[in-house]
Amino acid sequence: MTKKDAKELVELLKKSYPDATCSLDFETPFQLVVAVMLSAQCTDERVNKTTPELFARCKTIEDFANIDINELEKIIHPCGFYKNKAKNIKLCAKQVLEKFNGEVPHTMKELTSLAGVGRKSANVIMLEVFGIAEGIAVDTHAKRISNLTGLSNKKEPEKIEQDLIKIFPKDTLKDINHLFVWHGRNTCIARHPKCDECAINKFCKYYKTLRK
Numbered sequence: 001m002t003k004k005d006a007k008e009l010v011e012l013l014k015k016s017y018p019d020a021t022c023s024l025d026f027e028t029p030f031q032l033v034v035a036v037m038l039s040a041q042c043t044d045e046r047v048n049k050t051t052p053e054l055f056a057r058c059k060t061i062e063d064f065a066n067i068d069i070n071e072l073e074k075i076i077h078p079c080g081f082y083k084n085k086a087k088n089i090k091l092c093a094k095q096v097l098e099k100f101n102g103e104v105p106h107t108m109k110e111l112t113s114l115a116g117v118g119r120k121s122a123n124v125i126m127l128e129v130f131g132i133a134e135g136i137a138v139d140t141h142a143k144r145i146s147n148l149t150g151l152s153n154k155k156e157p158e159k160i161e162q163d164l165i166k167i168f169p170k171d172t173l174k175d176i177n178h179l180f181v182w183h184g185r186n187t188c189i190a191r192h193p194k195c196d197e198c199a200i201n202k203f204c205k206y207y208k209t210l211r212k
Contacts, residue, residue, distance in 0.1 A: 001151060001167060001203060009149075009200050010172045013179040016199040017186070020178035022128045025051060029104035029129045030061050030096065033114070034089055036121045038079040050078050061102055064093035088116030106130040119158060123177065133174035136164050141184025142176075148188065150205040 001009075014020075023044040026032040034054070038047045054075050058064045072086040079085065092115045096104060104125070105111055111122035123137040136142065138157035142164075146152040152163035168176060187194045193206075201207040 001149075003167060003169060005203060006151075006167045007169055007172060009203050010168065010175055010179065012199045013183055014175060017179055017182040020175075020182040022124070022178065023181065024048065024128075026128075027055075029125070030064070030093070031055055032125055032128055033092065033096075033104060033117065033121075034064065036124050037085055037088055037092070037116045038076060040085070041081060042079045046079060050076060061093050061096055064089055065097055085116070091115040092117065104129065106132060108134060119161070123161075127174060127177055131174075133170075133177070136161050136168075136173060136180075137177050138164075139181065140190075141188070142180040144190060145180050145184055145188050148193075148206040149200065149203050 024032065024035040024039060025048045026035050031051070035047055035051055038050065054072075057071075057075065058067055067090070069086055069090060072089065073082045076082045076085055076089075095114050096102060099113075100110070105114075106126060106129070108119070108122050108126070111117050111125055112119060117125070119135070120137045120139060123135045126132040126134055127137075138146070138160045143155075143157060143160055146160050146164060151167060152160040154160045154163060164176070165173070183200075184190075187198050195201055195204070195207045195210060198204065198207065
């Protein structure tokens with residue numbers, strides 16, 4: 001795929017999903033950090049049903065740092081992997097308070113130094129909170145779309161991200177994060193992709209094999 005094709009792919013997806021935005025509900029930077037942690041191996045819909053109670057209980061970063069671990073585990077239990085997530089949330093809150101004066105940092109290096117925050121999560125936080133599109137958050141949707149279209153044949157998220165950064169113009173990175181998620185949920189569905197309805201099927205290697 002050429003850079004020109006990549007730009008057209010983004011434009012086609014933007015026409016299909018003009019309202020594509022972050023699906024996680026949050027009001028403060030640290031609330032998004034927590035929501036992103038909870039979204040690991042969990043749907044955004046489930047996270048958004050869980051966070052109202054959590055955010056009502058923990059109104060400040062200090063509250064997250066000081067909440068009893070058992071109480072926190074009970075609240076976030078529906079999101080799965082609750083013990084590990086609870087541990088990371090509390091530790092992350094303490095790190096933000098102690099190392100960054102209570103302010104969520106905005107660089108990749110600083111964000112990924114926090115407990116429970118990997119590169120994918122950092123990309124989401126940087127984009128949604130600070131408007132910085134340094135990379136692409138490669139989740140299951142981005143991975144699937146990238147592999148099927150031939151944008152990348154890699155399996156590891158970080159390697160896929162590097163392939164995408166090479167092909168997509170920098171000014172489209174902020175859109176790709178949202179568009180791939182929406183396309184993956186609505187059209188390029190894992191078990192039952194709607195290939196004939198897909199706005200970008202002309203770029204898709206998988207679709208071309210179906211038509212042979």
